[in-house]
Amino acid sequence: AQKVTQAQTEISVVEKEDVTLDCVYETRDTTYYLFWYKQPPSGELVFLIRRNSFDEQNEISGRYSWNFQKSTSSFNFTITASQVVDSAVYFCALSYNQAGTALIFGKGTTLSVSS
Amino acid sequence: GAVVSQHPSWVICKSGTSVKIECRSLDFQATTMFWYRQFPKQSLMLMATSNEGSKATYEQGVEKDKFLINHASLTLSTLTVTSAHPEDSSFYICSASKFSYGYTFGSGTRLTVV
Numbered sequence: 001a002q003k004v005t006q007a008q009t010e011i012s013v014v015e016k017e018d019v020t021l022d023c024v025y026e027t028r029d030t031t032y033y034l035f036w037y038k039q040p041p042s043g044e045l046v047f048l049i050r051r052n053s054f055d056e057q058n059e060i061s062g063r064y065s066w067n068f069q070k071s072t073s074s075f076n077f078t079i080t081a082s083q084v085v086d087s088a089v090y091f092c093a094l095s096y097n098q099a100g101t102a103l104i105f106g107k108g109t110t111l112s113v114s115s
Numbered sequence: 116g117a118v119v120s121q122h123p124s125w126v127i128c129k130s131g132t133s134v135k136i137e138c139r140s141l142d143f144q145a146t147t148m149f150w151y152r153q154f155p156k157q158s159l160m161l162m163a164t165s166n167e168g169s170k171a172t173y174e175q176g177v178e179k180d181k182f183l184i185n186h187a188s189l190t191l192s193t194l195t196v197t198s199a200h201p202e203d204s205s206f207y208i209c210s211a212s213k214f215s216y217g218y219t220f221g222s223g224t225r226l227t228v229v
Contacts, residue, residue: 035218043206045220091158099212100147107158 002027004094006106013082014114021077021109023092029053034068034075035093035103045091051075052098082113117143119211121221128199128228136194136224138209144189145211150182153206153223162207165192199228 003026013019025034036048049059051068059066063080079086089110093103118141128134138148147166151159163184165171171184181203183195192211196203208223 037220043208043223043225045208045223047218047220050217095218099214099217102149102161102164103159103210103218104161105159110156 002029002032002094002096002104004092004104004106006090006092006109008109009107010110010112012112012114015083016081017113018078018080019082019111019113021079021090021092021111023075023077023106025073025075025092025094027094027096029096032094032096033098035095036066036075036077037091037093039089039091039108041088048077050098079111082111084113084115087111087113117211117213117216117219119145119209119219119221121209121224123224124222125225126227128226130200130228131198133195133197134199134226136196136207136209136226138192138194138211138221140190140211140219143211143213143216145192146189146213147211148186148192149210149212149218150184150192150194151208151210153208155206159208162194196226199226201228204228 005024032053034051038046065078067076089108091108092106095103120139122137150162153159162177163171163173165184165186167186167189173179186192204227209221212218
């Protein structure tokens with residue numbers, strides 16, 4: 001069975017601090033895809049990144065970076081120099097397909113960034 | 116990019132009435148559509164998976180007679196909450212998927228049953 005664990009329920013930081021959101025996954029499939037989504041108070045899910053199981057390269061996009069480690073089944077997300085606009089709920093998700101099978105979501109981490 | 120339109124954004128209905136939520140992929144034909152429900156401060160829970168022209172597959176614990184899903188075309192899926200009760204109040208969000216597009220989510224529908 002597939003499972004995604006986001007152990008951090010809530011994180012509070014002050015602006016300009018760096019923050020890492022943890023994501024640990026379980027799957028027996030050798031091919032799978034990992035995702036991160038941001039859900040601001042409006043409720044809409046904002047896609048951040050998709051990674052397949054064969055690509056362990058870390059990725060950086062502006063202030064966002066992701067660290068994928070198959071050895072520890074983790075796909076952690078770091079926000080550098082956090083801003084108030086980063087305040088949201090962040091979900092990590094897993095699928096064994098690019099499309100066609102449902103995403104399995106973690107419980108989410110609520111990030112609060114204060115000024 | 117891929118866009119999924121979900122309507123209405125919010126709806127208030129009286130207990131016992133039915134509510135229909137539409138999920139439409141605007142610029143691609145979705146192979147599969149998914150419906151999720153999210154209670155406050157909780158994660159997204161998959162309700163059902165639907166493929167065009169076939170019956171939806173419901174997750175365990177989801178009443179298929181209460182949550183009717185119709186996927187009549189490759190661009191439209193509807194979720195009808197029948198005989199809604201206050202405990203059905205929730206945030207419902209759809210997702211459309213296609214191999215080359217991945218997953219695209221609608222903006223969600225906030226349902227309040229009074």
